Amino acid sequence: MRYLAAKTAREAAEALAAEAGVTRVLAGGTDVLVQMKAGLVEPDLVVDIKKIPGIATITPEAGGFRVGAAVPNSVLGEHEGVRTLWPGVVEGANLIGSTQVQGRCTMAGNLCNASPAGDAVPGLVAANAVARIAGPDGERDCPVADIPAGPGKTTLKKGEVITSILLPARPARASDAYLRFIPRTEMDIAVASAAVSLELNADGTVKAARVVLGAVAPTVVVADAAGKALVGTKLDDDTLAKMAAACEAVCRPIDDKRGTVAFRTKTAGTLAKRAALIAYARAGGSK
Amino acid sequence: MSLDEYRKREFKQVGQRVRRPDGVDKVTGRAMYGADATAPGMLVGRVLRSPHAHARIRSIDTSAAAALPGVKAVLTGADLPVQEDAFVRDVQDNCMAREKALYDGHAVAAVAAVDAATAKAALKLIKVDYEVLPHVTDVDVAIKPGAPVVQAGRTLENVPAGMSENVTSHCEFGHGDPAAGFARADHVVERHFRTAATHQGYIEPHAALASVTSDGKAELWCCTQGQFFVRTLCAAIMGMEASQLRVTASEIGGGFGGKTTVFIEPVALALSRKAGRPVKIVMNRDEVFRATGPTVHTSMDVKIGMTKDGRITAAEAHLRYSGGAFPCGTVDMGAQAAFAAYDLENVRTYGWNVMTNRPKEASYRAPGAPQAIYAVESVLDELCQHFRLDPIDVRLKNAARKGTKSSYGPTFPDIGLVATLEAAKRHPHYTAPLKPGQGRGISCGFWFNFGGNSCVSLNINTDGTVGVTEGNPDIGGSRASISLMAAEELGIPYERVRTIVADTSSLGYNDVTDGSRVTFAVGLATIKAAREAIRVMCGRAARIWGIDAEAVEWKDGAAVPAGPNAGKFPPMSLAEIAAVSFETGGPIAGHHEVNVDGAGVSFGVHIVDVEVDRETGATKVLRYTVFQDAGKAVHPSYVEGQMQGGAVQGIGWALNEEYIYGPDGRLQNPGFLDYRVPVASDLPMIDTVILEIPNPGHPYGVRGVGETGIVPPLAAISNAVSRSAGIRLSELPMSPPRVLKALGA
């Protein structure tokens, strides 16, 4: 196994592209190192991206924030600006692991590890976040929603590395929230999860809504009909029930040791309801 | 039973929360755990495990592995002798499969190599030719005729005809006429229950370092609850004399009963003998879950009849336990413990052990009792709900007390159940208001406790300090408690006593640290060893004073003349006597060797408040109080720790922990991510109330406290869930999907 601490994104991309064997990017390593230790993957080349200048910084951009791919989630959680603008994204990222894990893990790593249960992903997708990708042939931008391809699989091409994620600007009276269900209260993996991002009109009705579900399909699911069900309402009980039903309708979970199909489906709707109410209150809505 | 040991006394040190002797080493990382042992020239041992739940091993080709550079030894079942004794044979066959792999994770071969990478590569080169056989992992399936047979020819004669060959034994306990009793009841409830297998979940994985030399001597360092028993088993498997095998127990990172047998120890020894070099094996977590002891999983039917004023008229339990791929006696303990808390006229319990393709059961705190008592206490609670009776009042009405003929035979001496129930009833927790949607559950618990073989040497050092040498690994604070009892008896400060756990060559046989026996039995031996040392010290003082030894007595840490007729001499302290011991007859020590009886059964009562989230099925534990009789709490903080730890493990068992097998018979959750022990944030502070009803069988009244605490939580939580959510579950764990399903949501 070779280890390379890349000094530029280009160097990282070229090395990854040139390697014929198994490669891994090393951000926080909280997935990669665990998988290596368990013998699940034996990479020929590991490229550490943390030494690339600027990759661990958060910069304001066009009213939003560009979060470098190596920003540890604990640092993200202490960033006043991001926390105020996208509290749901930050709470998803901050749910990952424990204090120790938080000090290392990244949102980009969570995204590229491509677990259907990744806690940072639904919030990013609900936020319409955009990843900036460096490849051997240059840079491109891609919506975060288009990156997961299935358990352990992404749409990134060989040699491509995410260098940052842009959390866009948003109007006043807008907010978001993320909830997951785990059988314990921490150190666990989501059995179902939901992120809801809302924009309100001046009268407190919902203007726009995005509802995204995790752990109920091979990738995160954007529940379009659920989002639409909220528009024009103040989240009365009927609306919430309709939205939950719309969530349930798009769930395609598996039955496994962590939860049954029925449980995951039902719980995804429940979490979406609860997350919607939190996001609504955060956006300044009152019923 | 020796029930006349207890004498009332004013304690000076026993009962104090003194500083723990192992604290600094543990918090600074200096404590030497199993995996910390090293030896010059040490090899890395690794075990190849069956990926099949049940398979005949047609052949094992180890030639490619043996030929790999760096590999120094390869081992299979064929390298070990065929054992005549069935017990040892089962232990050995569990450590290394012989003709069949009996469960997913069963060891089939092992290697020793110069490093971990080589050992791992060597495992991949071993070719096992398996004939995969039909498997069975569920007790209710395995009991039926026609089920795949795990091992043939293991059925005892007392098993009724018409069952599968997997049923290895049957037991029956009780008295009276249950049928007549049920006829007299105003209401009878009969329910079916199932409980999942759970793992002890100790944080420290098994580790062993073995060194066998060419002259036939061997050293073994390992993480165990009983080095002497490890020696017995390993000597039998290796064909060695006990004197030639010295076993040293490491500091232990949890055991809870799971480290009372051997898994990798004989494998490390056999590899070392083959390789001619020390071999160390450390299990990873996956191996710990797949191949070391979980509890039994069970299927049970319990029937109780009651009059409308809350008197039990008859009780019956049918228990089907599976301890995995080998015969297992745990169901006998469940059948004896099931109704032990109650004074019953008509009671009968029946038990069957059933083999399944799962790992061999190892003890787990009060083995067999939590399951049976969960079923009994659930049915009892349902009857209380039916008649709208107070659950503590009903238990008080039926409680076993001094003179009760227990459901398993013996008549109880002084026991603490009534006092414990009354304390629970008086406690503010029992009457604290609950919010809508919250529920409160209670349950009693019981455990037999054990005494057993114990040897203690107590050495008086010339500087006036004392060394106690005992032979039981300290899994719950026993070194502190033993030092306290020695200090109390000798009348010197606790800080002057240091207790160490000796290896098998330094002391006579000591039973395993199990059955909550150590503070009780080793404590008793320590007190008696101290009395022996006191006798010697009084003799030395008598000699110095020129009076009869009988004219000297021991008071407040010093020899004094006994009464005015003995003469007038200033007291001689322990330190003064010790300082001149070389001139008065040589070093001073006390010993005691005994097979202790009279352990004294232990009862507990738990109260818990929960709230069930009706939309997700998640159960939140809001408040928890444990009441338990300790006889005498030698070190109250450790006693509380045992009570809290038992409650927490029981909470995990009730809510989330379970061995999950797939249709392929493989364990699906061999890791702490999907085998969910509670984490700190899942729990409220576990409050504790220690009761002290002296055990007549111990000089200070001590009873074991290590196991009873895991018994009540299962039913206490189930009863609380029932009162919170209006549903009665009869299967553990009550994981969120199961609760949500029961809610019909």
Ligand SMILES: Cc1cc2nc3c(=O)[nH]c(=O)nc-3n(C[C@H](O)[C@H](O)[C@H](O)COP(=O)(O)OP(=O)(O)OC[C@H]3O[C@@H](n4cnc5c(N)ncnc54)[C@H](O)[C@@H]3O)c2cc1C
């Ligand atoms: C104890 C523990 C608890 C955990 N709890 C949770 C939890 O609650 N929720 C949860 O979702 N996850 C959890 N995880 C998993 C893990 O911490 C997260 O997925 C984390 O976000 C991964 O980030 P990382 O920077 O450590 O990724 P790494 O391990 O460095 O990388 C992960 C994967 O992404 C790829 N990768 C990383 N960065 C990039 C990039 N910039 N461009 C392209 N590919 C990249 C790597 O090649 C690798 O395949 C836990 C892990 C541990 C060890």
